[in-house]
Amino acid sequence: LLDALIDQAALAIERVNLAEDVDRARLTAETERLRSALLTSISHDLRTPLASILGSATSLNSYGPMLDEAGRKELTATIQEEAERLNRFIANLLDMTRLESGAIRPRTGPVDLAEVVGSALERAGAILAGHRVEVDLAADLPMLDLDSVLFEQVLFNLLDNAAKYAPPGSRIDVRARREGERVRIEVQDEGDGIPPPDLERIFDKFYRVHAQDRQRAGTGLGLAICRGFVEAMGGTIAAGNRTDRAGAVFTLSLPAADPPRIEEEASP
Numbered sequence: 001l002l003d004a005l006i007d008q009a010a011l012a013i014e015r016v017n018l019a020e021d022v023d024r025a026r027l028t029a030e031t032e033r034l035r036s037a038l039l040t041s042i043s044h045d046l047r048t049p050l051a052s053i054l055g056s057a058t059s060l061n062s063y064g065p066m067l068d069e070a071g072r073k074e075l076t077a078t079i080q081e082e083a084e085r086l087n088r089f090i091a092n093l094l095d096m097t098r099l100e101s102g103a104i105r106p107r108t109g110p111v112d113l114a115e116v117v118g119s120a121l122e123r124a125g126a127i128l129a130g131h132r133v134e135v136d137l138a139a140d141l142p143m144l145d146l147d148s149v150l151f152e153q154v155l156f157n158l159l160d161n162a163a164k165y166a167p168p169g170s171r172i173d174v175r176a177r178r179e180g181e182r183v184r185i186e187v188q189d190e191g192d193g194i195p196p197p198d199l200e201r202i203f204d205k206f207y208r209v210h211a212q213d214r215q216r217a218g219t220g221l222g223l224a225i226c227r228g229f230v231e232a233m234g235g236t237i238a239a240g241n242r243t244d245r246a247g248a249v250f251t252l253s254l255p256a257a258d259p260p261r262i263e264e265e266a267s268p
């Protein structure tokens, strides 16, 4: 899987560069550099959780009988958490490559935002348990022209980040307003926010603001996937910081579905 992904990424880079008609030697060097940066990043993200799983499983095997119930539970919990982290990482990598290879084609149709928000919140239930989530959707929202599966993933990633980068017990707001033929959706939190020079870069693959973010469950792919999905559905997504207090705000603009045509009754 890893080799196929890396080859695919290298090929994509090569194609872009070729289109720009750059010098071949520079092209090879640049492709090699990106290929090895990608490999380092991916193998770190795979090996960190694997090392934890291996360590915990080995301890359990060697010392299991000597440990009390709580000690054993801690080790099995680590194994489960880290395996889930690996699972998420691989799912994200697959989403990303499917998107880039054109295998994901949004199937848009009229979608009720309240329903997708509801299902994203349900899916993120356990992650959001320690936070207060306030949902405020304007009463006059039109239906949206979206792929509900992809959009649920976008909302899930944003809620997951809000929970991850803001302290437990803090408030997360999901708001939506109509703006002409589009709908503006905001997801905001009460965390530390994002340093202004990073507001664009956080949408790059594998970019993470703080080195210590590596310790937090995450892949650096969530926002790249959000942007890819949103743009494929004709929308935009941008990051910002709150002005009223510390915290990040993610703002999306999405197209409303065509209003249903009202057949005029033929007058007799």
Ligand code: ADP
Pocket (backbone or CB within 6 Å): 157, 161, 162, 165, 166, 189, 191, 192, 193, 194, 202, 203, 207, 208, 209, 210, 213, 217, 218, 219, 220, 221, 222, 223, 224, 248
């Ligand atoms: P991940 O969360 O897996 O690292 P993302 O692509 O979702 O990857 O996010 C990239 C980076 O953007 C994060 O590592 C973090 O530094 C920053 N970030 C994302 N969401 C928030 C947020 N709500 N508050 C502060 N920083 C954030």
